[in-house]
Amino acid sequence: MAGRSAIAVRGLRKSFGDKVVLDGIDLDIPQGSIYSLLGPNGAGKTTTVQILSTLIRADAGHIRVAGHDLADDPDAVRAAIGVTGQFSAVDNLLTAEENLLLMADLHHLRRPVGRRRAAELLERFDLVEAGRKPVVTYSGGMRRRLDLAMTLVGDPRVIFLDEPTTGLDPRSRRTMWQIIRDLVAGGVTIFLNTQYLEEADQLADRIAVLDHGRLVAEGTAAELKRRVPGGHVSLRFAGAAELATAARNFRDVARDDEALTLQIPNDGSIPALRGLLDRLDAESIKPDALSVHTPDLDDVFLALTGRPGNEKEPLR
Template sequence: MVAISAVGLTKSYGDKAVLRGIDLSIPAGTVFALLGPNGAGKTTTVEILSTLIPADGGSVRVAGHDLVREADGVRRAIGVTGQFSAVDNLLTAEENLMLMADLNHLRRREGRRRAEELLRRFDLTEAARKPVVTFSGGMRRKLDLAMTLVGDPEVIFLDEPTTGLDPRSRRIMWEIIRGLVADHGVTIFLTTQYLEEADRLADRIAVLDGGRIVAEGTAEELKRIVPGGRIRLQFADSRQLDTAASLFDYGTADTEALRLDIPGDNSVVTVKAVLDTLDNASVQAQSLVVETADLDDVFLQLTGEGAR
């Protein structure tokens, strides 16, 4: 099943074209990450797909509902967590959740049961009756996501959900997001500028630049788009390094670090060929590390100055 489908999506503000005809097809029960530099159109895409603003052109279906003709059906099926926590500082965590239950027209008993369940799931039970103004950034983001789940959505839009969080809080959020998909079959549409986040969480990733999707695939597929793989050799002394450097025309030697980087596809055949060459020349490396291109390489290659 396809949870989100978009064809030819366009949006402009005056003379500035923000989206220039993007296509998306996101299977249900998966995490989809949209990457892109500031101003690429990530938030605009989320705002359109979640019915917050209209598109200028294109067709969209979310959770089986047409975005224009069945907007109310889309809203009933989705949850949205924006870049900034949409929590009421004057209310407690429990009161924020009960407020969302009322907005979702849940009966009082069901709303209270749902609030207790979410407080427990997000490890907020002890803080349930404390005002949100006393919460840390990580606690606020957890509560914000919990509020999104009160309506039991099929599709959740997370617009840069871990911005400003410390590494520990970010990893906690990652675990929660994984659990939503694995345990509840929720579809997650994630925008982020943390490339590690997309690498860890997303089943598929799209790179948005200049209002267009410039690449899409799994993290591993995207990493294979750009060159960046290398074999890194460490040596005990400069003599061994110099000899090794003379054996590889395309190697880059770092005389201070006593290191030689050899570009390659990181296959077993390539690594074996490098080791055989060293062995035949009686050169001994202290260590060998095989490094692949990462999403940083992909991002820099496909967006901004790298793309041009």
């Protein structure tokens, strides 16, 4: 187990009856990073989060969260983590301030400490003006900010976020993304479960794809995209003669005479792009424009699981 791992898992297994949900998965998530677990319905994502957050027991495996052995000291794990579910856990009849003070009481904070913590979080999440209004009057974005603020009352070092921006408008979603980035900049580790592949692409330092209870791929978004065929460089030329000259120098290209473009297979990596540019220069080929097209996470998801990546995860 790595000394600086926020979450370290070896050989995690879980079955429900005769159905194997997790079939020996390994995870190693560094402190102060965002890790996203993707997978189709029934892949085991929710079960993984439930086990890591002490809600259900694993059948086998060695798990450490925030430096604590989950099997030997689950209470220490609970004290070190926060969980923000897909559906808001705030009390609509209370104000934001009252919700935060309630959480402070549940964490056994002394009243002056709890009030100070609540005031800090209201300011941090831009809820000061609305802090004494009933939550029922809040917008979706305000409710999600309050929900995350309540998770932070106990100052967790590891946070499990389940669908943090579901139902939010684009502006609120980007506000939440920035809040998540700020948390990580402060040393918090985020385990992100999201149905939005763009969200994982934007936020996650590393992404794992889970399918049929096994990790089928892991890496940065860029690394995963390079594993999928279909990347290419598109060259646009000023005229048909230039296009024809370029086409004679490349094999296996897609040519569009109307748009005056060539599509040349390329994974978009720096070495591959450098090689293409060197070849263009050597052949004195001067395109008017060059653009790089790489597969997105939807392509990755489909290639690795055989299913589109916009499915919702059921209970398990």
